[in-house]
Amino acid sequence: MSENKTVRIIVTRQDRPDSPPYEEEFVIPYRPNMNVISALMEIRRNPVNAKGEKTTPVVWEMNCLEEVCGACSMVINGKARQSCTALIDQLEQPIRLEPMRTFPVIRDLQVDRSRMFDSLKKVKAWIPIDGTYDLGPGPRMPERKRQWAYELSKCMTCGVCLEACPNVNSKSNFIGPAPLSQVRLFNAHPTGAMHKAERLEAIMGDGGLANCGNSQNCVQSCPKGIPLTTSIAALNRAATIQMFRNFFGSDEV
Amino acid sequence: MAQNREFFYRRLHSLLGVIPVGLFLVQHLVVNHFATRGPEAFNRAAHFMENLPFRYFLEIFVIFLPLLFHAIYGLYIAFTAQNNVSRYSYFRNWMFMLQRLSGVITLIFVTWHVWETRVQAAFGAKVNYDMMANIVDNPFMLAFYIVGIVSTVFHFANGLWSFFVSWGITVTPRSQQISTYVTMGIFVALSIVGIRAILAFV
Ligand code: HEM
Ligand code: SF4
Ligand code: FES
Numbered sequence: 001m002s003e004n005k006t007v008r009i010i011v012t013r014q015d016r017p018d019s020p021p022y023e024e025e026f027v028i029p030y031r032p033n034m035n036v037i038s039a040l041m042e043i044r045r046n047p048v049n050a051k052g053e054k055t056t057p058v059v060w061e062m063n064c065l066e067e068v069c070g071a072c073s074m075v076i077n078g079k080a081r082q083s084c085t086a087l088i089d090q091l092e093q094p095i096r097l098e099p100m101r102t103f104p105v106i107r108d109l110q111v112d113r114s115r116m117f118d119s120l121k122k123v124k125a126w127i128p129i130d131g132t133y134d135l136g137p138g139p140r141m142p143e144r145k146r147q148w149a150y151e152l153s154k155c156m157t158c159g160v161c162l163e164a165c166p167n168v169n170s171k172s173n174f175i176g177p178a179p180l181s182q183v184r185l186f187n188a189h190p191t192g193a194m195h196k197a198e199r200l201e202a203i204m205g206d207g208g209l210a211n212c213g214n215s216q217n218c219v220q221s222c223p224k225g226i227p228l229t230t231s232i233a234a235l236n237r238a239a240t241i242q243m244f245r246n247f248f249g250s251d252e253v
Numbered sequence: 254m255a256q257n258r259e260f261f262y263r264r265l266h267s268l269l270g271v272i273p274v275g276l277f278l279v280q281h282l283v284v285n286h287f288a289t290r291g292p293e294a295f296n297r298a299a300h301f302m303e304n305l306p307f308r309y310f311l312e313i314f315v316i317f318l319p320l321l322f323h324a325i326y327g328l329y330i331a332f333t334a335q336n337n338v339s340r341y342s343y344f345r346n347w348m349f350m351l352q353r354l355s356g357v358i359t360l361i362f363v364t365w366h367v368w369e370t371r372v373q374a375a376f377g378a379k380v381n382y383d384m385m386a387n388i389v390d391n392p393f394m395l396a397f398y399i400v401g402i403v404s405t406v407f408h409f410a411n412g413l414w415s416f417f418v419s420w421g422i423t424v425t426p427r428s429q430q431i432s433t434y435v436t437m438g439i440f441v442a443l444s445i446v447g448i449r450a451i452l453a454f455v
Binding site for chain 2: 078079164166167169171172204205206207208209210211213214215216217220221227229230232233234235236237238239240243
């Protein structure tokens with residue numbers, strides 16, 4: 001009985017970055033405990049579509065297979081998420097796989113998330129400690145602060161929050177939730193805080209923090225449960241203070 | 254447009270939505286509510302507002318220009334969003350979409366309303382109880398006014414919610430939740446005030 005069970009998958013494919021997308025349906029044999037990745041691997045092993053025609057294997061990205069790298073993100077049955085943790089048994093069939101079109105599509109389900117890494121550079125999402133001599137141990141962080149900051153550090157730049165955000169699209173230059181939350185993370189660090197104003201200035205520029213329209217889809221969608229909307233509101237408060245400092249003057253850096 | 258002005262424009266947009274435009278809206282609804290005490294009471298209240306000192310100055314700088322900026326920039330904001338409530342049908346995403354939709358409805362309503370009342374007044378029409386009574390004599394116009402009032406009040410109340418987030422006042426999920434209850438309470442209360450007022454002209 002179970003040998004005859006199948007899985008129906010409809011993939012939105014695209015051959016080249018500039019070619020039009022099209023749908024292709026696949027019917028593959030069911031195995032227990034399958035996830036979307038193992039289903040895609042099955043298509044790769046035997047690239048024949050539902051009509052029985054031979055086709056090219058579907059292209060997608062993956063790496064860790066345990067939801068920590070973020071590479072395998074795609075839109076599964078309408079919602080952006082990681083394909084490595086999307087279990088076939090929990091999905092309604094036919095399973096629809098689409099690329100996260102907020103990003104440029106390279107091929108099939110593979111997208112180019114460079115804009116997120118550029119954003120991290122733009123907001124200086126690191127702590128500068130390099131120097132010509134050993135600076136010694138940095139200041140300690142209060143444990144309670146470390147605990148919430150740790151939650152923010154779980155971001156894997158997967159892009160799901162940008163895909164879910166109605167304000168991140170081709171008509172807007174909004175940087176999106178993930179890099180904003182990183183500003184809160186690095187500003188919370190005692191050494192990172194030395195560049196607090198610089199990071200705030202970066203997100204107070206065009207396409208920055210103020211473009212958030214509070215749809216709060218990001219916090220609902222983040223696979224890591226990062227409190228993105230709390231971060232955004234906290235940054236709004238920091239930006240309000242920074243705005244007054246900039247205008248009226250302040251000795252704070 | 255100069256570089257890096259967006260933050261300033263957004264914050265200005267947010268502020269103007271509450272002060273002065275939102276405050277004016279509340280004041281306007283309260284004055285109109287005098288109509289429930291009869292035509293004389295309404296005419297007296299309207300007359301008082303009409304005779305405020307510096308009337309034209311107040312109209313231009315407290316109502317017209319702030320509303321114009323908020324409306325034009327609001328349209329730009331509304332049309333740069335790509336709504337996705339069918340995929341992500343969460344409560345706040347619906348409110349996000351409704352905030353933009355109600356903004357557009359409000360713009361249509363307010364433009365018509367200003368044309369019919371303030372602009373006609375400038376052409377010599379008399380603004381009083383009878384003017385409104387004549388307008389809402391038409392059931393279609395009455396329906397249009399009710400939709401317009403509810404939409405405007407929703408936009409203001411839900412806008413207050415996002416105002417508190419935009420300025421970093423409500424940061425925690427809990428405070429944002431309570432803020433939802435409070436602002437929706439304001440929506441219901443002001444809707445009652447507004448609808449009672451317009452029905453008093455029927
Ligand atoms: C009676 C007139 C109006 C009042 C009292 C009002 C009030 C407000 C308030 C308080 C906000 C919240 C600001 C924030 O998010 O920080 C807001 C936002 C908004 N308003 Fe209005 N508004 C009015 C008319 C309009 C009009 C005519 C439009 C044009 C379409 C408009 C479009 C918007 C948009 C798109 C937002 C969302 C901004 C964002 O989320 O970033 N509003 N409004
Ligand atoms: S914040 Fe969450 S959804 Fe956004 S990129 Fe990071 S892990 Fe992905
Ligand atoms: S493969 Fe790394 S998150 Fe799925």
